[in-house]
Amino acid sequence: MKTNHTLLFILLSGLFISTLKAQDLKPQFDDIVAQFYNDANAPGATILVAKDGKPIYRKAVGKSSLELNVDMQPENVFMLASISKQFTAVAILMLQEQGKLNLDDPITKFLPDYPTQGKTITVHHLLNHTSGIKSYTSIGNLYEVARKDFTLDQLIDYFKNEPMDFNPGEDYKYNNSGYVLLGKIIEVISKDTYENFIENEIFKPLNMLASRYGNNRELVKNRVEAYEQDESGFVNASYLSMTVPHAAGALISTVDDMLKWQNALTNNTLIKASTLQKAINGSQLNNGEHIFYGYGLGETTLKGSKGYAHSGGIFGTSTNGIYLIEEDVYVIGLSNCSCNDIGAVTEKLAAIAIGKPFPTMKDVIELPEAKMAQWVGAYEFEDGAIRHIFLKDGKLNSMKESETNTPFEIYPLSENRFMFEDSGIEYKFSKTDDGKRQAIFIASTENIGKAIDKSMPLPRKEITLPHNTLKDYIGVYELAPNFNVTITVNKNQIFAQATGQGQFEIYAENNTDFFAKVAAIKMTFNKDALGNVDSFTIYQGGEENIAKKIE
Structure with missing residues (x-):
């Protein structure tokens, strides 16, 4: 067989270059993780960054068990919490593609005894949180409810007769009950349990060997302990029967398995590209208003790059996954403490991976007061917000008119560019041709503000209470x-x-x-x-x- 040495060289060169790029980014990734996880003896996290479907950064920090003093490993297994919803949504979309349901089907087609209170509630309404059904996690004392074991029918009985929050399709309100009902619909159609359906139709075909429906009694290799934090320090997380989150949040997994899952979405392994579009591009209310939430996933924009994401939070667990479409970048973070802001970590890592890093305090420069003074004044922005820029003790500050009128120092990155500390939010100032000041407020989107003549209100004053x-x-x-x-x-x-x-x-x-x-x-x-x-x-x-x- 004749070998094409030129093609082989090109392929190897591409692999070498991508490896070098990943190595170049590693110090930046490490710096971000260290900002949030700087105690090796505290609960921690596992984090994975992937580009073009392949890992370029894989990290474990902190402890998987405080009592046993066990270090975190990238292979550790975590509760996914509400990230589970995307699996439930895709399972429903798989059934739709198989012709076993339509998204506009009323739920009574599958759950004939469910009391819809005279309303037409569809599968679509359950998927995008617009059903109006009351979320069972907002009924009673969740910490007491979470300690009980429920059958699926008992769990549905717990919330089904509650008054509805609004008419179907009239509003958006994040809702765990809707996803429990989707789990029941999956069982009715498949004539199997939700757990078995996800295992056999998703986990096994994708070789997600470390993933499963969570179970408190089953021995799970590499499973982390979950923690919370109170005034005394870290404590074991409140008990949660895994029968309670069910199809709304009961799955467990690893960062490696989650990359397999994201690759399956990207490569249309389980559902068609056209079907995925329904899940990732938000949806509409009855009045045509666009909402960010689609089916198990929500739209997101990071530094102008579009994608989709979902987070999760449950007793002792914090999770977040974000995928940026054009750049084919995926970041997943799983933490074993509900005290950690894993969402901020994944967002900052994703920004680095797409070449649009958020500035840090390392980028701050010294700037003469006279240079900063040229931007002092009030600005009215496109979204109606009024922000005041002022000098205090030789430092430039920003205060948005609000319930609190709280001032924040902003730090110079250049003569006309300033940042809020560790927030990823910036100002970029300029002057128009006629010399008038204007400012761009840069967060997930950009908002232009024009200078106005307005006095600054007084900031709130604090007192000390015993x-x-x-x-x-x-x-x-x-x-x-x-x-x-x-x-x-x-x-x-x-x-x-x-x-x-x-x-x-x-x-x-x-x-x-x-x-x-x-x-x-x-x-x-x-x-x-x-x-x-x-x-x-x-x-x-x-x-x-x-x-x-x-x-």
Whole structure:
């Protein structure tokens, strides 16, 4: 057989170059991971970055077991939490392609006894969280419910008679009940369990040998221990019967298996390209309004690059996966503590992988005050936000008019480009031909602001409250299904930590009203008739939501 040496050289050269590029990026990847995981004796994470379907970075940090002092390994197995939903959605789409259901089928075609309260709820409504069915994770005390074992029918009975939140298709509200019902539909059509369907139709064909439906009794090689964090430090995660998350979040896997899964989506191994498009490009409400969530996956934009993503949060677990389409870059992060902001890690790693890294404090330069002063003033942006740029103690600051009027220092990257600390958000200032100031606010998208004549409102002032007052607010509050805020206190300081995010301090205005400095957030703690704290109201982005105290 004659060998084509030229072709072989080209192929080997391409492999060599891609390997060199991956090696060049490794120090940058390591720096990002170290920013978030800098304690080798704390719970950790496994992280994988892939380009063109192949790993270019694979990392394990921290401990898989604190009690046994076991280091994390890339092969460790984690709960996927809500990342499980994309498997459920694809299973439904596989059944659609097989002609066994239509997305516009009413769910009563498969669940004839389900009480739809006179409404037409379709499979589509379950997939994109627009059914209006109440999410069972927002009913009662989730920590108590999570300790019980349910059959699938018992789990459905738990929520099926609850009042609906809205009419089908009228609104979007993230909903775990809908995905449990999808799991039931899969069982009805396949005449098998959800667990067996996912195992036989997805995991085995894709050779995802470390993946399965989670089970507390089964011995799982390389499975991590799950942890939470309270005012005393790290603790074992609250108990969760894996019968409770079911098709909404009960699968377990590894970063390596998740790459196999993403490659199957990219290569249309399980469903057609045209079918995948329905899942990854968002969807519409009845009135035509576009929502970011499609079927088990949500649209995302990172530094102008389009893709899709999903995160997960469950007791002692935080997960996030992001895929950028044009660049064919996939990043998956799995963490064994709900205290860690794995989403920020994966986002920053993805930005590096596509050659659009977020600036860091290492990129900050010294800039004379006179150079910064040229950008001082008020700006009105396209989205209606008004931001004030001002100098304080020789430093440039930004304050958005909001519930909190919180100022943030912004750091110079050049004469006209500034960044917020470790946030990935920037300003780029310029002057028009007629000398007027303008600014581009760069986050996931770009927003142009024009200079206006407006006085800056006063920032909020904080007071110090005694420990005895603050300790009444300690607890876990449910803001949304699978999304809690933990309030802790250390002496005269009070902290908030949302599922899968970092801890931040909140500051008292009075005995019940608090605000954050890391973001424009205001919180008011509420008491019941007996004077016990039972919830807080959070004000952010013009919206008002109540978080119920569950622990």
